[in-house]
Amino acid sequence: MKKFILLLAILGGILVVACGGSDSVESESASNSESTASSSVSGGGFAELGRDLRAQRMRSASVILQDGRVLVTGGNQPAFQAGAVKTAEVWTAGSDQWEFTDDMIVERFSHSMVVLQDGRVLSAGGRDLKNTGTNKADIWDPKTGNWTAAADMIEAHESFPMVLLNDGRVIVAGGSARDYNPTNLAEIYDPNTDTWTQIGGMSVERIWHTGTVLSDGRVLFAGGGDPDGPYIKNTEIYDPAKDTWFSAGEMNVGRTQHTATLLKDGRVLVVGGRGKRQTSEIYDPSTNTWGEMADLNEPRAEHIAIVLSDGRVLVIAGTGSRPSVEVWDPSNNSWDSIGKLQVGRYRHLAELLKDNRILVFGGNGEDGILASTEIINIEVGSEVEQVVSTGTADPQLPTPAAIVDTPVPTATAVIVGRDVYEEPLEDPIEAEPDGSASLVPNGQPVRLPIGGIIASPSLQTGLVAVFIEVISDTRCPTGETCDEPGEAIILLELRQQDAPFGTTEMTLGADQALPSVKKLGKYSTVFVDLEYDSDNNPILTLAMVQWRKK
Template sequence: MKKFILLLAILGGILVVACGGSDSDSTKSAADSGTTESSSTSGGGFAELGRDLRAQRMRSASVILQDGRVLVTGGNQPAFQAGAVKTAEVWTAGSDQWEFTDDMIVERFSHSMVVLKDGRVLSAGGRDLKNTGTNKADLWDPKTGGWIAAADMIEAHENFPMVLLNDGRVIVAGGSARDYNPTNVAEIYDPNTDSWTQVGGMSVERIWHTGTLLSDGRVLFAGGGEPDDPHIKNAEIYDPAKDTWFSAGEMNVGRTQHTATLLKDGRVLVVGGRGKRQTSEIYDPSNNSWGEMADLNEPRAEHIAILLSDGRVLVIAGTGSRPSVEAWDPDNNSWQVVGKIQVGRYRHLAELLDDNRILVFGGNGESGILASTEIINIEVGSEVEQAVLTGTADPQLPTPAPVVDTPVPAATAVIVGRDVYEDPLEDPIDAEPDGSASLVPNGQPVRLPIGGVLASPSLQTGLVAVFLEVISDTRCPSGETCDEPGEAIILLELRQQDAPFGTTEMTLGADQALPSVKKLGKYSTVFVDLEYDSDNNPILTLAMVQWRKK
């Protein structure tokens, strides 16, 4: 009997520990019922579990506020139809917990944020509920917790850097535009006039690149590219004092989803990237050159890099739900594994707190999208002062950057998804009659009824689309004469692996000779045709392909 009681006690203890760090619900009503208490059940004190976010989040954005609090906004949540959310939370030291603040005006993920000189927070870009790149921007007031709309950006941007300039303005550059293809457009926001101004364009189109404010006030943009290649080696610098772009040469390898950190000596450390990059290198502004540094202990991408006050750089977790944390020492150019976080993750966020602790939160882990929060405690040496390193750069870019006139805002909505697919497709086949997902190879069109599901090339590795509805169909009926050819607009629900994309519209014009195509990460959807059966039920012909805009 004593053995049985002891066994129950052990099992009960295991259950308590397993539930202590569970993800919170993704809605406010569920999350407000309580918070998860802090736990330090493992990790030897290096990383302690804190109270969960109120909502699970990945591809969100965060900033540390002037009063030491942390603001996180938007992102993906687990619910399939919640591809983008507009909720926001604030973490406060002392209570060490998250509380909801007011919602943003626009739902968004893969966006960027920055704290302005007056303490307000600018949130802009990303993808919206329709899974379309957005040019909307919001401003948050830390005194009231409220949001107001800021002026729209000139172009939509998602997966892009946003950098606060020394004069208080903000620069954004590159990312994916409304058509899901990378852009080279750069623009500056002036909070004094609430306006955006285009500042030429980068020499190449970039997505998932880095933007780093150099110690002399210029901005370094480096790398970028789709996760599955090609990855960009090129780097360039924008000088706001001269309103001029300069070449910053090429990195030793192409990188995307990497990090770039301004060091205390004014150089920039670039780390990792997709393609199992285990390398690091340094950009030196004083001679406009790149040099290879020591290799990491593990390859990393979609990780976080934090500059410690003693001059070291900490890299945390990364693709593959890695839990390890490494530190780079500039004194001896070496990487050392310094510990592990308790929940491996990627697409997460981290902020250096005023007391040198590091708050790590959200992201994607082995269990899916996370609400888990932990605090890293690491011994930090004497603070190193920030040096100003005056840079030089070649004023001639490798490819002259095009300058696009600032467009006059139009009253009509921008139509997206009208790129055409020119390669041959297979003859269409009917959807599965039992309503299950049609699993087909890339390039195989399927005729889908409302609610029909297409997965290509598989449920695990491809893109999954659900035909939701016909939004409108103004095409001229067969046998009739119309003044305009018209168009059909459909609504799809999309996801790839564990990432919900939400919904997206696609348009096919009656006068189009080729199908419409829309790029969504590695894969693209092809809107081939829309017909109606004898009962006037819509039948969509849809395909998935691997496609890059030419």
């Protein structure tokens, strides 16, 4: 077995989790008058108006697809009984346009959606046309644009989190059942068998709570409660490997309709929510403790929190139809107000796009349920630091005209910084023949064609890379004499769940003894080799390595 020993510096990972919407008796605008339509992109600066949704929506659900498009489904609309609809729309960056796709099987709002590992989308739960909780589930195929019915959940769930586990299954927990009362029931969906299995319940009944996948694959469920109180402090963790629940202690304040976001270092930032809406705090899974953080500039609930590619956390709008946006900086624990939306809103949605812009859409505003869409432009820090390996061995290099059975170069170590981790690489395997993502463990290289995708160790908590192109390859062909050894430069697109990091270049020098390494949080992308098939098509060998601090 060909192996490398990699010693890499440690950073942290990024994930994003947002909570669901709700009813409220607070003094907020909630009329059913129709919003004013906007037919084209306008404005400038911090937030620009984009093209409207095809339908007004609040308490809807959205996901960003593997190809970068955005899918939104269901929600409340003012012209329908109980407000529940089954329509769905897709936004495409190239056209800045929302277009209807196939309708869901069931009308629903206050439901949840998740992208499965094969790229399909599971939509489940919510309230139906009768304004009662539903146990119905649908699956949307992005290749066909069609919905098909999935197996029914065992129990109805509404205003609940739905989370993709590392093994591809999906967990739902809590929410309100058909009787409108909060529940502690939890169940797991297996897309391979289209079955739901009930598991042990949470220690308390929850609604409008959050579910956050931790770095180790466990899931943190926090807070919850009726919007009018009482608000829950209790938190707990589900371990899918042991099928067991553990206490995660209590937050400093009870909260509901808050957000919970996984930070680079593996901790979880909890923000706002009804209760002490201007507060924030952090959960540290390494110590199983909670600690208070700086207060926000404004109180918020029913807002959206998104992790930027530089690790900061952006918080958008919230109850009272707030237009303001602020950002939390983990380096100094500070909140800074950085701009305003053109339309204040709450019960809205937002997705981080591949180019680091943020798409904000729908919700409830001063004029009622909204169709308006805005795009936030914000500067972010450097994407990914490139680390070029060094060594003394002289590997054989591929000839760009044909397949070359090049042995993986052998060397001792790459040392970057003082925190190190040792990880062997297995023999490379071929990419999935149908073009879908190759889901592999850390340390498993995959031979990717142009457009090939590697995800490791999962689409949910791991790193995803797409091979975009070979920018240049000046390496000296085998058997020829060249003045310079040359180098190969490739372009990758990187993302982690709903946090796209944009494109980045990687370089492999002909005189390198080890693969090139690029760090991204707790994961590193490893450029192992670049060769060409008989038709001169490039084949990239790429791997992912996860950090564990020694």
